[in-house]
Amino acid sequence: MRKLHGLLIAAMVVAGGSITTVAPAAEANVTAATVPLEVANKSGRTDAVYLYVLGTNLATGQQGWADAGGGFHAWPAGGTPPTPAPDASIPGPANGQSITIRLPKFSGRVYFSYGQKLKFFVTTGGLVQPDVNNPSDPNRNILFNWSEYTLNDSGLWINSTQVDMFSAPYAVGVKNTSGTVRNTGHLKSGGYRGFFNALTGQPGGWANLIQRDPSGNILRAIAPGHGIAAGALPADVMNDYVNRVWAKYSSATLTVQPFADQPGVRYYGRVSGNVMNFTNGAGQVVTSFQKPDSDSIFGCYKLLDAPNDQVRGPISRTLCAGFNRSTLLTSTTQPDTNAADFYTDVVTNHYARKIHAQMQDGKAYAFAFDDVGNFESLVNDSNPTTAYVTLDPLD
Template identity: 55%
Template sequence: MRSLRTLVGVLAATALTVPLVLTTGDTPARAVGPSVLPVTVTNSTGRSDAVYLYVIGTNLSTGRLGYVSAGGTFTAWPAGSIPPSPAPDVSIPGPGNGGSTTIGFPRGFSGRVYFSLGTRLSFFLTPDGLVQPAPWAGGDASHDVLFDWSEFTYNDAGLWLNSSQVDMFAVPHAVTVTGANGVTKRTGDLVSDGRSAVINGIKAQPGWASTVVTRSDGTVLRVLSPGKAAGAGLFSTTYLDPYITSAWNAYTSKTLTVVPFADQPNTKFFGRTSGNVMTFTNTSGAQVASFTKPTSANVWGCDGNLQAPNDLVVGPIARTLCAALNRGTLGTIDTQPSLNAADFYKSSPTNQYARILHANMVDGKAYAFAFDDVGNFESLVNDGDPRSAGIVLSPFGAGGGGGGTAGSITNANGLCLDNNAASTANGNKIQIWGCNGTVAQQWTFVAAGTTLRVQGKCLDIAGGGTANGTKVQLWDCNSTGAQVWIPQSNGSYLNPQSNRCLDDPGASTTPGTQVQIWDCNGSGAQRWTLH
C-alpha cells in the first residue's frame, strides 16, 4: 500500500529549498489526470475584500523553486540576495464574494496556494530560495495581512490537497477533489459560525488568549498554533511539560506498544522508559530506536527529540509518539496510535488549539499539528485520478442560517420548506408548500451541528445518498453526513458529503413537490432564506 508522508508546518521566515507538502512512496507512478488540473477557488467569506491568490512551490522533476500562473505555467524564481530581495509580484486576481476563479496545478508540482484578503502578500528571495510569510515572526511584512493557505502535491500518482492549520488558523476554507469516476470528496468545512467559535473558544482557555492576533481595526487576523505562539512570546514555552513528564514516566513500569501501520498489524515496537529515555525494541527483542523526553516545543513541532526521519522504523514511531502527546493519550492508552477520537484531549494540560479546531469541523477533521494525519484525522482530500479540485473560502460568520433562530425558509418562488402534514415519522416528505406559519414550517439552524431542524427532527438525505435527485426527508437527528447543511453566501445550503445543494426540482411552483439534492448551480431553485 502506498504510504503518504506529510511534511507540513516546517516553513518559517527562512529559505524554502525542498518540496514542502507531500511525497508518496513505494508504488510505481503512472501518469494520470490532466497535465494541468483545474482548481476552482470559491469565495463564500461574506467579506468585500479583494482576494489575491499565489501558487508557489517546487517543480518535482527539476527541484527548482518557483511559482505558477493562473493557467498552470511554472516559472522558476530569479536569483535572490542577502539581505533578501523582494520577489516579483506573482499574485493572481481572486474571486469577489460569491464568485469563483479557476487556476491550474501543473502535474509534477508540490506547494501552497496562498490567499490574502484586502492586501497583497510580500515574498522575498535569498541565494538559497524563497522567504515566505511568517506572521508570527517579529517584523514580518505579513503580520497585519489577513491570509491563509492550502497545501498540495499533484504528481503522476494523483492529487493530495489539505487545509492546513499547523501554523495558524485564519481564513477558514474547505478543499475538494473530483475524480474520473465523478465522485467528489470534500473536507475542511467548519460548523456554522465556526470561525467565531474557534476564536472565542481559544480565548476562553486560561493562558491562551494571547495566541489570538487582532489587527488595530478590530479584525481578528489569526489564531497562532501553540508552537508558533510560544516562539513569538505569546504563550508559555513549558505549557505541556507536566503532561509530557507524566506520560513519559508511565512507561517505567509498563510497556508501550506502537503499531504504526494500519495494514501491517504484526509490525509492532515496544517502548520502555529509563530515566528520560524511552527505548524501543522490535518483536525479536532487538533495540531499534530511542527517544529522549521531548520538550513542549518538540511536541508542538513534532521535531527535535521527536524528529521523524523518512524511514520505516524510527520515523513511524516518532510520528505516533508525537500524535499521542498532542492528543493527550500517551500514558493512559498503551497501544498507539489510539484511533478513538472520544479519548483525545482529555489530558491536563492538553492541546486546546487542536481540540477546539477539531470540535468545530463538520467532519471532525483538521490539520492542527504536523502529524495529525496519524489515524487519518487530517483535513485532506486525495484522488489517484483527479479531474478537478476546489478550495472554498468559507463564511466568516453564521452565514445564511443564523445561530439557532427559528423561522420559515422560503425559496425564490415564495414557497416555504415544509414538513408534510406536520408528521414526525422518519422518512416523512420534506416539500415546498404555501407559507402558513405552522409548526411544520418552523425551522431552526443549529450552529453546533449545522443541522436544519423542524419539530425536533432533522433535514436528512434519504439513505445518505449522494446522487443528483436524491430526495430529502425528515429523520431522527443522528450526526451523520446526510444531515449536514452548510449555508453559502448565495443563499444555498450545501451538503458536504454529497457536495450537492438543497434543490427545488425544476424550480417548481407546485405545492407538495418534494425537495432533493442537486449539483450546486446558484440558481433560484437553490436559493433559500431563513426568516
C-alpha cells in the same frame, strides 16, 4: 503535514522551519499536465482577493510560481538582503463569485489574501515566504491563508492545514473522472468565531496565540509551537503530562503498532531514567527518545524527530500524536484511533482540540502528524479532473 508511507515529496519549508509533505511520489497513473482549480468566494467579504500558486516544479526541481493558466515561472536569483519577488498574484473572485485557474505539477501551496497583495522576497537560498511570527514581517497585518498540494503522475493531494496557524477559513475538494467529489475543511456554522471564543476562554496562556491587526480585528491564532517561540505560551505547558507519561512507563510497557496495514509490526517502550527505549520483538533496542519538551511535542521535531525510515520515524509520529491528543495515559497500545479518547486530559494541545471541535467532519491538520489514524483534512484522487478551494465565511 507529513506522510510516512512510501517515497515522499517535500512540499515546502513552512514558516518556523517545519517540513511539510503532502503526497507519495510513486507514479502509477499519468495525470494531465495541469488540473483546473475552481476557487469559490463564499466569505461574505467585500474586499479584493488575491491568489498565488507557488512551489517546486516536479519536472525540473526548480522553485517558482504559476500563472492563471498553469504556466511555470522560475524565481529570479535573489540576493542578500532578500529582494522583492515578481508579482505572482492572480486576481481572485469577488464575493459570491468563482473563477477557475490551473494547477501545474507542483509540490507547493495555493495562497489567498484579502484586501492586500502578499509580499514575497527572494534570497540566494530561494523564496522567503510570509512569517507572521516576525512582528516586522510586511505580511503580519494581512489576512491570508494557504492550502498545500501535490500534483504528480500519481494524482492530486490537496489539504486544509492549520499546522502553522488558524486563519481565514477555507475548504478543499477534488472531483475525479467518475464525477465523485470529496471535500474537507469546512467549519461548522459559527465555527470561526466559535474557535476564537473558545481559545480566548482557555486558561494557561492559550489566548495569547491570537494575533490582531492594529484596529483590534482578529487575524489568526498561531500554532502553540510558534507561541512558545514567541513567549506567548509557557514553555512548560505540557510538562505535567510528560512527567506522568514518563512515570507510567517506568513500570509499564508502551506498545506501538505504527502501521495500520501491518498489525504484526510492534515496538515496546520502557522508560529508564530520562530515556524511553524501544525494543523489537527480539528484545533488541531499535531507537530511544529523550524526555520531550513542549516544543518538541507541538512541532513533532527536535526530541521527537521523525526521519523518513521504517522504525524511528513511525514510532515518533505515533508518540507525537499521542502527546498532542493526550492518549498515552489512557491506552498502553498506540496509536489510539478512537476520537472519543482525544484531548480529554486537562493538559493537552488545546489549539488542536478546539480546531477539531469546529470542523464539520471533525478532520483537521492541527499538528504535523494529525494524519495518524486518518484525522487529517486531506483529499486525494489518482484521476483528478477538478480541484476546489472554497473561501468560507468568517462567522
